[in-house]
Amino acid sequence: MRVQVVRKKNSLIARLKGELDHHTAALFREAVDRELKKESVQNLVLNLQNLTFMDSSGIGAILGRYNRVKEKGGRVVICGCSKHVKKLLQLGGLLKIIPVYSDESSAVAEIMSKS
Amino acid sequence: MLMNYMVLEIPARSENESFARVTVAAFAARLDPTLEELNELKTAVSEAVTNCILHAYHSDGEGVVRIRAVVEDKKMVVEIHDEGKGIEDIARAREPLYTDKPELERSGMGFTIMENFMDEVSVHSSPGRGTVIKMSKLFSGTVNKNSH
Ligand SMILES: Nc1ncnc2c1ncn2[C@@H]1O[C@H](COP(=O)(O)OP(=O)(O)O)[C@@H](O)[C@H]1O
Numbered sequence: 001m002r003v004q005v006v007r008k009k010n011s012l013i014a015r016l017k018g019e020l021d022h023h024t025a026a027l028f029r030e031a032v033d034r035e036l037k038k039e040s041v042q043n044l045v046l047n048l049q050n051l052t053f054m055d056s057s058g059i060g061a062i063l064g065r066y067n068r069v070k071e072k073g074g075r076v077v078i079c080g081c082s083k084h085v086k087k088l089l090q091l092g093g094l095l096k097i098i099p100v101y102s103d104e105s106s107a108v109a110e111i112m113s114k115s
Numbered sequence: 116m117l118m119n120y121m122v123l124e125i126p127a128r129s130e131n132e133s134f135a136r137v138t139v140a141a142f143a144a145r146l147d148p149t150l151e152e153l154n155e156l157k158t159a160v161s162e163a164v165t166n167c168i169l170h171a172y173h174s175d176g177e178g179v180v181r182i183r184a185v186v187e188d189k190k191m192v193v194e195i196h197d198e199g200k201g202i203e204d205i206a207r208a209r210e211p212l213y214t215d216k217p218e219l220e221r222s223g224m225g226f227t228i229m230e231n232f233m234d235e236v237s238v239h240s241s242p243g244r245g246t247v248i249k250m251s252k253l254f255s256g257t258v259n260k261n262s263h
Pocket residue numbers: 056162166167170171197199200201202208209213214215216221222223224225226227246
């Protein structure tokens with residue numbers, strides 16, 4: 001699992017590559033939370049396009065970041081998820097609270113337009 | 116296809132989660148599964164194996180996880196076994212969103228995912244002795260019965 005983080009104004013874009021499970025969730029959490037600690041970071045875009053596997057540990061880890069961002073008054077959006085990942089997000093109730101976009105540019109455009 | 120089986124024994128370490136699910140998925144390849152079915156199997160196995168590592172034993176690497184998978188025709192039965200602390204209240208453990216480790220950002224969706232992605236899931240557990248998760252899945256693929 002690799003996490004690439006990019007800043008765009010007050011939003012953080014996190015691009016996940018590889019497998020998000022119990023073993024790799026800590027890496028994801030640390031990489032994103034390090035940036036979320038900064039006061040200037042408000043929103044989070046999760047790009048899951050290169051995620052090859054996810055299980056319920058991923059649901060917990062995404063929900064954890066969602067709660068962090070909420071505390072700061074920001075928003076989370078997800079993009080690039082496969083059919084399988086979308087099913088997992090749905091089972092975990094995340095589709096009800098996090099908007100999903102097909103690609104990163106529309107997700108970023110959306111979050112920029114409302115902040 | 117004649118009955119065939121595999122057995123895998125690994126230390127209960129989180130780095131082995133990926134190896135375990137990929138190995139079971141590779142064994143299922145002979146049933147000619149769709150990509151979706153393979154993803155479902157992998158995810159269900161990942162849930163059960165992760166639970167052994169995270170919940171059954173006190174610390175990472177303490178115990179052993181045993182996996183046995185049997186295939187016959189288009190069906191796979193997979194058993195995931197630990198000798199850890201066991202589950203006191205199985206019905207509660209299987210409830211969606213139930214977790215005894217919310218502080219570790221657990222979602223409590225492991226059993227729900229196993230139930231959604233497999234055809235049957237049964238749980239046998241004795242507190243203090245361990246747990247066996249038995250799951251089965253029928254694959255839609257057209258297995259050529261004359262091959263091997
Ligand atoms: N192999 C196991 N040994 C002991 N307890 C287990 C085992 N598997 C599951 N459990 C219990 O069942 C609960 C629910 O499991 P699950 O649905 O996978 O959610 P989570 O792993 O997120 O807690 C766990 O929190 C734990 O208390």
